[in-house]
Amino acid sequence: MSVENIKIGLLGLGTVGRGVYRIITGNPENIKRKVGAGLEIKKIMVRNIDKPRDLDINPAMLTTNIEDIIDDPEIKIVVEVMGGIEPTLDYVSRALENGKSVVTANKDMIAVYGKQLFALSDASHTDLLFEASVAGGIPIIRPLKQCLAANRVTQIIGIINGTTNYMLTKMTEEGSDFADVLREAQAKGYAEADPTADIEGYDAARKLAILASIAFNSRIVLDDVYVEGITKITAADIAYAGELNYIVKLLGIAKETAEGVEVRVHPALIPRDHPLASVNDVYNAIFVTGDAVGDTMFYGRGAGEMPTASAVVADVMDAARNLLHNVPGFISCTCYEEKPVKDMGATEAKYYVRLEVTDRPGVLASIAYAFGDKEVSLASVLQKHTDGDNAEIVLVTHKVRERNMQEALNIIKQLSSVNEVANIIRVEGD
Amino acid sequence: MSVENIKIGLLGLGTVGRGVYRIITGNPENIKRKVGAGLEIKKIMVRNIDKPRDLDINPAMLTTNIEDIIDDPEIKIVVEVMGGIEPTLDYVSRALENGKSVVTANKDMIAVYGKQLFALSDASHTDLLFEASVAGGIPIIRPLKQCLAANRVTQIIGIINGTTNYMLTKMTEEGSDFADVLREAQAKGYAEADPTADIEGYDAARKLAILASIAFNSRIVLDDVYVEGITKITAADIAYAGELNYIVKLLGIAKETAEGVEVRVHPALIPRDHPLASVNDVYNAIFVTGDAVGDTMFYGRGAGEMPTASAVVADVMDAARNLLHNVPGFISCTCYEEKPVKDMGATEAKYYVRLEVTDRPGVLASIAYAFGDKEVSLASVLQKHTDGDNAEIVLVTHKVRERNMQEALNIIKQLSSVNEVANIIRVEGD
Known part of the structure; x- marks a missing residue:
């Protein structure tokens, strides 16, 4: 029995698009056997047909006209790897309305417009x-939707x-x-010329919104996520963290609690022996806890032409x-x-606090008093x-409400012997 | 629209069976929404109906008669968690022949009789x-079959x-x-009274046969797997390995090579910074390399009532x-x-070798000569x-064919100054 090939329209032929083209054209027999059809x-929609490309591609496949894809009844699957929201x-909306299945790598779009797109798809x-x-390339959406379906997921912590x-x-290894x-990251192509989305945490926040929506079966959008980037992290913080193990x-952290879903992206100290601590370089990992399965982790390359294309083609x-x-x-x-989404002030964490102080008798006592007054108890002090006359004090608190922590810090900032609250970073995973 | 419940027959009510019962009866609404039906x-088949059980279960559901399940046309899915091969x-064969879908946790059965069972299922x-x-509980079968389907998997290394x-x-942490x-493991219930299947590597070999079959799209059975257990590993080997980082x-290792599929279970030294090196205690992890996705890893609990039941219920x-x-x-x-399955003699690895020798001039030279003669080159020597008059020599070789290594060791055993080849362990993952 010979089954007709299933025809695909590709939107975009950038990094990921090229990877998708390479995989689909590179091993057609393998794919055909697994799927049951070739x-x-x-058609491939591009911005500029004449742009030189390092791909062996028939120019007749290229088009700049979206209608050539979404109005072609032969095309059953539209693969969107052009990115962005407009257009x-x-x-994607028109493709779904025209009855085409859509595969997308677009976190920006799904994290904000997921709900309306799924309504069209339904x-x-x-x-x-x-x-x-x-x-x-890390399998995580399907594992959450199917493999862990018997669980109530209680928590996700991701390096995403x-x-x-x-x-x-690099900061940890080289100080x-x-x-x-x-x-250096920009020179290597790991960071973009405008690195805002990465270093301010927005990229991670989009991914976390998508993960949390699936894990907790409730739509979470980008705006629901509390976001803090890594721009304030210094070599000194990393060195002190190391001293404290x-x-x-x-991290992107999503938890289901009695007061609602907690979704937050921020730098955090995690114990050196936590499975996420050894996830280095450009690797990503998602640590998922379920009520039946316990702790699981999914590790791999979070970006790049072929890893991303691997997920798209699957x-x-x-x-x-x-x-x-x-x-x-x-x-x-x-x-x-x-x-409901939990108010950030109601979330709980341990905190690392680095203070620049004037080194005189009683300074630590006045700081400890201010924390104690707001019910923040201290686990360790360096x-x-x-x-x-200057000294640096590094404290780690026990678990405390964000709201109490902020109140304590407001008082501490006013103390005459405290020159600066140099940094506060949450402590997670222990 | 009300959809009828889908009825299940459970074979076995041991550890995993109880977990399956708890999950299915514990959160029926959640399951119903995800599946589309309850x-x-x-019916549950048990050996002894009257055995006391810490489960709130209607005795009328219990039976000792397999026909009550596999001949009941209402039962659409048979869950096999009784284990073993006979009966x-x-x-399971009769359930499949009667048109029932089967979910099983039985590695012994799948690793040996998979082919005939899949023929019945087809x-x-x-x-x-x-x-x-x-x-x-670690999602790995479905990720290999679906999420990584666009890849040619080149290698699997698992702590399984x-x-x-x-x-x-424990040996590493406590010496x-x-x-x-x-x-200690037996006292804690982590090892069985007869620990052979675990410590001799057969349990891992069964799982590796199943993983390799899926990864390489070719049936691998238990007999294809080279197996070596951990009984010869001493505190000294672990300490020397530590000195060498x-x-x-x-490990269970499966590779696709030009000379066939390589499948082997044996102890191995892996670099301290390899993601598998920090997988500790009863945790399992499977490190999968694909041509598109690169390196990925799946981590979690490899056994236990609820983790295993999580996978069964999914x-x-x-x-x-x-x-x-x-x-x-x-x-x-x-x-x-x-x-084809590759001959073990044709596989390649680096080796750690520990020799007990008489400490006299020329001993190292004669050992090095024997290795060199069989084209085994040395990477480091302690x-x-x-x-x-005694000394211990610990060597790590460069990559070498198993066959050459064995020939070199046969000669070294005969050297008058070599009292014993105390241990040889492969080195993987770098």
Whole structure:
């Protein structure tokens, strides 16, 4: 029995698009055996047809006209790897309305417009798959939706931004400063010319919104996520953390609590023996805790042409198999609950606090009193003489409400012997 | 629209069976929303109906008669968690022949009789799902079959036996001896009274056969796997490995090479900074390398009531969804190739070798000569004076064929100054 090829339209031929083209054209027999039908890229939308490309590609496949893809009844699956919101959201919406299954790597779009897109996908009984939108090649969306489906997920802690993880790894290994490492990362192509989305935590926040939506079966959007980047992390903080047996990482944390879903991205100290502590360089990892399975972790490359394309093509193969068996939209949106998002002031964490103080009798007592007054209890204290009359005090608190911590810090900032609250960083994972 | 519950027959109510019962009866609404229909355990086959159980269970659900399950047309899914081959293989075969989907946690059965069972499942268009048979709660079967489907998997390295990983972790952390740690593991219930299957590597070999079959799309059975256990690992080996910056683990290794599929279970030294090196205690992890995705790792609890039940119930939910959408057998056996298994003598590795020698001039030279003669080149050498005229020499080789290594060792054993080849352990992962 010979089955017709399933035809695909590709939106975008940048880094990931090229990877998708390479995998689909590179091993057609393997894909055909796994899916039950061949995959065939029919049209590719690009901005400029004449741009030189290091791909052996028939120019007749290229188009600048979106209608050549979304109005072609032969094309059953649209693969969106052009990124951005405008005009991508419009293209993807129209593709779904026209009954095409869509595979996307676009975290920006899913983290903000997921709800309306899934509604379109449900209405047209099509697949909307997005494994590549979080953590590149690491399987995490399908494992959460299927493999861990018997669990109530209680917590996700992820290293889900490769750029910042590379930078923090370098700062940890070489004791270098933020600005130097950023320049190096830009030179290597790990950080963009405008690094804001990475270093301020927005990229991680988008991915966390997507993960939390699936884990807790309730739609979480980018705006729900508390975000703090890594720009204030210094070599000194990393060195003190090391002395205390911690590693500094940018974490995305999502928890289900009695007061709602907690979603936050910020740098954090994690214990050196935590599985996430040894996730280095551009690698990503997602640590998932379920009520039945306990702790699990998914590790791999969170970005790059071929890892991301690996996830995109796996989704295309699933969408194709679903079409072949007449079950498109087989496993669709799983946000069937509406859970409140917890106020950041009500979240709890341990805190690392670094203070610049004038080194005179009673300074530590006045600081400890201010913390105690707001019910912040201290787990450990390091005091270092720096120069002249100055000293640095590094404290780690026990678990405390964010709100109490902020109140205590406001008082401490006013103390005459405290020159500066140099940094505060949450402590997680122990 | 009200959809009827999907009825399940459970074979076995031991540790995993109780976990399955608890999950399915514990959160029915959650499962129903995810699957689209409720799950209902109709009958449970046990050996002794009157045995006291710490479960709130209707005695009328219990039976000792297999026909009450496999001949009941209402029962659509049979969950096999009784273990063993006899009579389990017969029960599972008959369930598949009767058109029931089967979910099993039975690695012994799948690693040996997988081929014939998948043939039955194909013929009757039913699901045969077995996520729980490898690494307990860790999602690995479905990620290999679907999420990494766009890859050619080149290599799998797994810590897939919790008992031995617990023992090696204790030996590493506490410097204790094999026999003491085994007694402790037995006291804690991590090792069985007869620990052979774990400590001799057979349990890991069964899981590796299953993983390799999926990764390389070619049926690998238990007999194909080279197996070496951890009984010869001493506190001294672990200490020397540490000096050389390695950790000792029991690994399951599967590689696709030009000369065939390589499948072997044996202890190995891995670099301290390898992601598998920090997988400790009873945790399992599977490190998978694909041509597109690069390195990935899946980490979690490899055994236990609830983690294993988590995987079983996820499979049951998939099987139920497939029935509901009329696509049972949706993703079936993927062994559509027949690849040869590589001869163990042709495999390559680096080796750690510990020799007890008489400490006299020329001893190292004669050893080095014997290695050189068989084209074994040395990467590092440690020599330690022990007592009287005796010394211990610890060598690490560069990569060499197993066959050459064995020939070199045969010559070295004959050298008059070599009292004993105390241990040889492969070095992997760098």
